[in-house]
Amino acid sequence: MADTPTTPDKDAPLREDIRLLGRLLGDTVRDQQGEATFALIERIRQTSVRFRRDEDLDARRELEDTLDALAREQTIQVVRAFSYFSHLANIAEDQHHIRRTRAHLLAGSTPREGSLAHALDSATATLGERAPEALAEFFAGAFVSPVLTAHPTEVQRRSILNCQTIIARLLDERDRIQLTPEEREASEEALRRAVLTLWQTRMLRRTRLSVIDEVNNGLSYFETTFLREVPRLYASLEDRLGSAAxxxxxxxxxxxxxxxGDRDGNPFVTAEVLERALSLQAAAALSFYLGELQALGSQLSLALGLVDASDALLALAERSADPSPHRSDEPYRRAIAGMHARLAATWNILLGNPPPSSPIISAEPYHGPAELAEDLDVVHRSLLTNGSAALARGRLRHLRRALQVFGFHLAPIDLRQNADVHERVVAELLATAHPGIDYLALGEDARVELLLAELGTARPLTSPHLQYGEETEGELAIFRAARAAHLRFGPAVIQNCIISKTDNVSDLLELAVLLKEAGLLRPHEGALDVNIVPLLETIDDLRNGPGIMDRLFSLPAYRGLVAARGELQEVMLGYSDSNKDGGFLTSGWELYKAEIGLAETFARHGVRLRLFHGRGGSVGRGGGPSYQAILAQPGGAVQGQIRLTEQGEVIAAKYGNPEVGRRNLEVLVAATLEATLLTSDAPAPDPAFLDTVQELSDAAFAAYRGLVYETEGFEDYFWQSTVISEIAELNIGSRPASRKKGTRIEDLRAIPWVFSWAQCRLMLPGWYGFGTAVRNWLAAHPQDGLERLRRMHREWSFFASLLSNMDMVLAKSDLAIASRYAELVRDVALRDTIFERIRAEHQATVEALLAISGQQELLDGNPLLKRSIRNRFPYLDPLNHVQVELLRRHREAHDDERIRLGLLISINGIAAGLRNSG
Structure with a gap:
């Protein structure tokens, strides 16, 4: 696999890495599959490059003819080769981002947007003398939390991630170290072995992914990135702040x-699964600490007579009962040996079995992470006091910070369930405890009155002597498991209970009643142990959200619960379902308005607002660059606190590489700081801008709903022209693709909805309706309409971010490839009618975007992504062409396992090539 298009000199190392990895992959294919297979793949590659670069129609026909004629085994090898190339190109690009960041730092360049250095410099420049005080106040109340989620489009196997980590490390070594010819040869040989291992490692799972498999996948990012990079980020920030911290x-x-913990639509998340997930997380955290203590003990070989130690440190060393005479004059080592023994005993108590390597010292377990933290603080203070501050700033500093952040639980797991489930469970409990009450038949006011009465008494609704329905028993078991986890690991282990499809006050009170049943809400103490978090998902829910919270805060009983949680209330916003419901433009606009309404409502009631953004990887699910997205929030919406979801293959892209992961964490912190301190007081947008977007939104909403929900046969078109049917049946995740059985788009989960459109390269949820909206606006405002839209793009970050994300999505779409998927629709008239509507809207949207932004071509304003697409898409396009043929064959012969395998690999490869498709 040969060279890529010529790019500026600074990108020469990227071209070199892609060329090297492509050559090694090609050699591997030749060695493993034979010269004929290699020649076939190379011919396909060259033809695809010719088609994409030159828009050569002869090349397209040649490509299609070649791919359609492939035998079954040939098809699988072609798909594997191009899929692996997508993965290798990702590694090379990530390494290039690291390389360029280091180059800027080495050159002493002005800090770039998204870096902490840029954020702190901006704060200092803008706030002047107030900056130290403002920064201290910000960090005292700040909360920034990316939240990992699993879903039906999770496509990465942990074994594949491990191979990729090795390749990334080897590339990094070649980049940072000046190698001798012999060393360079050895490095290439190691890369060759790694690529061979990748080729010989099964890309796909043999069985459907279980929830515990997903937990283990998630843990790999903590082990690779978070446990080490989060403490380093804190240390770097503290050093930058200096005296300000x-x-x-x-x-x-x-x-x-x-x-x-996410049970919404996933019947496989049970109390037992939650307990197992918590145990696995605790084991990962404790294992890390045990390893760090062991390493720290080997480093702190400080001997009395050469260094002093505090009385507290000497006492800690004495309590360790370390029997080794070789360490008798090494108090730091003896103290750490005692900590290691106590932590091992803690493992035994918390997890019910001894750690993999038990210490020789017997010790009492820690009662919580605070006790271990105090012991580490004793070591820290002794080092500072006795002239060894430099030693305190190394591994010990990072371990103390890791313990503070991750505790013994590693990461808090949120619980989430649909409001309809809570409603049915509460209805059964009330009917059992109070015969004659038909909760489901009550109106909203009557429901609220009844629920408040239940919350006013400590008497439980449930009885251990009664048998409830399966759903009710399952929900009660989850909350009881959460209560047990609090007692076992501490309250940090589960902090939030989220209610999907919240559309009324009673939805929150129902959850409160269920929490009371488990002891997580104790009325007589005025105690609430978790946050009750409404999730506003549909367009109507977003519009009603501020009113729901206003009515809720007006209830003294609920207001008391908010006070018990520190006068803070979290609200989650659903980008995915609001997009599926109303389209890209309307979803973005209604989210923006909801944030303004929520901020005003919370300020009126004296409650602090924390927004939890349920963003996906793709633009159609609220994705796009996190930095711009956070800064584009309306004034007052961030308030120093933000949570946002990180989902699917985006987790691997953002956090699979430790350095890239740290950079992405830094972006979240920097954006939150800037949005809180530097833009919260920014002037509101021109009222004319607001009116304009409302008109655009109304038109886009009508166009989107008109296609998706009001066009007869669209549902059939979608299921036949995309991979949605195959996603629903393949081993891509533990969660079903739909909330209910059937094919209704209303019941389909938003994640596979967007993922399916990405696979066929239409990306429809990320742009449809915008072209019609702009055309209608310009027709109604022929004199100054375009100029106003251009002003909005220049002066309003929300609108600029909206168009930037759409620019990215449109650049990744390909109507020529999408037309081949459309040919899978059996009804020719339906196919032609709908695809022509999509084609016309796509053209109108591209024209509108270019006219407003002033670009000549898509992505003129984003040269990095434009380069990436130019490099990788000639290798991605063949996967789409093959996938069309595989879909055709699969639907004709469902029992052909090899066709099914090829189809799965193609889904994996396309997702990897697009990077943010789910």
Whole structure:
């Protein structure tokens, strides 16, 4: 696999890495599959490059004829080769981002947007003398949390990730170290072995992924990235702040998880699964600490007589009962040996079995992470006091910070369930405890009155002597498991309960009643142990959200619960379902308005707002660059606190490489700081801008709904022209693709909805309706309409971010390839009618975007992504062409396992090539 298009000199190392990895992959294919297979793949590659570069129609026909004529085994090898190339290109690009970042730092360049250095410099320049005080106040109340989630489009196997990590490390070594010819040859040989291992490693799972498999996948990112890079980020930030951070910063940056606690639409998340997930997380955290203590003990070989130690440190060493005479004059080692023994005993108590390597010292377990933290602080203070501050700033500093952030639980797991489930469970409990009450038949006011009465008494609704329905028993078991987890690991282990499809006050009170049944809400103490978090998902829910919260805060009983949680209320916003419901433009606009309404409502009631953004990887699910997205929030919406979901293959892209992972964490912190301190007081947008977007949204909403929900046969078109049917049946995740059985788009989960459109390269949820909206606007405002849209693009970050994300999506779409998927629709008239509507809207949207942005071509304003697409898409296009043929064959012969395998690999490869498709 040969060279890529010529790019500027600074990109020469990227071209070299892609060329090297492509050559090694090609050699591997030749060695493993034979010269004929290699020649076939190379011919396909060259033809695809010719087609994409030159728009050569003869090349397209040649490509299609070649791919359609492939035998079954040939098809699988072609798909594997191009899929692996997508993965290798990703590694090369990530390494190039690291390389360019280091080059800027080495050159002393002005800090780039998204870096902490840029954010702190901007704060200092803008706030002047107030900056130290403002920064201290910000960090004292800040909370930034990316939350890992699993879903039906998770396509990476952990074994594949491990191979990729090795390749990335080898590329990094070649880049940073000046190698001798012999060393360079050895490095290439190691890369060759790694690529061979990748080729010989099964890309796909043999069985459907279980929730525990997803938990283990998630844990790999903690082991690879978070446990080490989060403490380093804190240390770097504290060093940058210097005197402005008189003491160590509070643990404001934390990583959360939904994996093992997200029950919405996933019947496989049970109380037993939650308990297992929590145990696996604790084992990962404790294993890390045990390893770090062992390493720290080997480093702190400080001997009395050469260094002093504090009385507290000497006492800690004495308590360790370390029997080794060789360490009798090494108090730091003896103290750490005692900590190691106590932590091993803690493992035994918390997890019910001894750690993999038990210490020789017997010790009492720690009662919680605070006790271990105090012991580490004793070591820290002794080192500072006795002239060894430099030693305190190394591994010990990072371990103390890791313990503060991750505790013994690693990451808090959120619980999530649909409001309809809570409603049915509460209805059964009430009917059993109070015969004659038909909760489901009550109106909203009557429901609220009844629920408030239940919350006013400590008397439980449930009885251990009664048998409830399966759904009710399952929900009660989850909350009881959460209560047990609090007692076992501490309250940090589960902090949030999220209610999907919240559309009324009673939805939150129902959850409160269920929490009371488990002891997580105790009325007589005025105690609530978790946050009750409404999730606003549909367009109507977003519009009604501020009113729901206003009515809720007006209830003294609920207001008391908010006070018990520190006068803070979290609200989650659903980007995915609102997009599926109303389209890209309307979803973005209604989210923006909802944030303004929520901020005003919360300010009126004196409650602090924390927004939890349910963003996906793709633009159609609220994805796109995190930095711009956070800064584009309306004034007052961030308030120093933000949570956002990190989903699917985006987790691997953002956090699979430790350095890239740290950079992405830094972006979240920097954006939150800037949005809070530098833009919260920015002037509101021109009222004319707001009116304009409302008109655009109304037109886009009508166009989108008109196609998706009001066009007869669209549902059939979607299921036949995309891979949605195959996603529903393949081993891509533990969660079913639909909430209910059937093919209704209303019941389909938003994630596979967007993922399916990405696979066929239409990306429809990320742009449809915008072209019609702009055309209608310009027709109604022929004199100054375009100029106003251009002003909005220049002056309003929300609108600029919206168009930037659409620019990315349109650049990744390909109507020529999408037309081949459309040919899978059996009804020719339906196919032609709908695809022509899509084609016309796509053209109108591209024209509108270019006219407003002033670009000549898509992505003129994003040269990095434009380069990436130019490099990788000639290798991605063949996968789409093959996937069309595989879909055709699969639907004709469902029992052909090899066709099914090829189809699965193609889904994996396309997702990897697009990088943010789910």
């Amino acid at each position: 008189a003491a160590e910063l509070p643990a404001f940056l934390q990583v959360g998880s939904w994996i093992g």
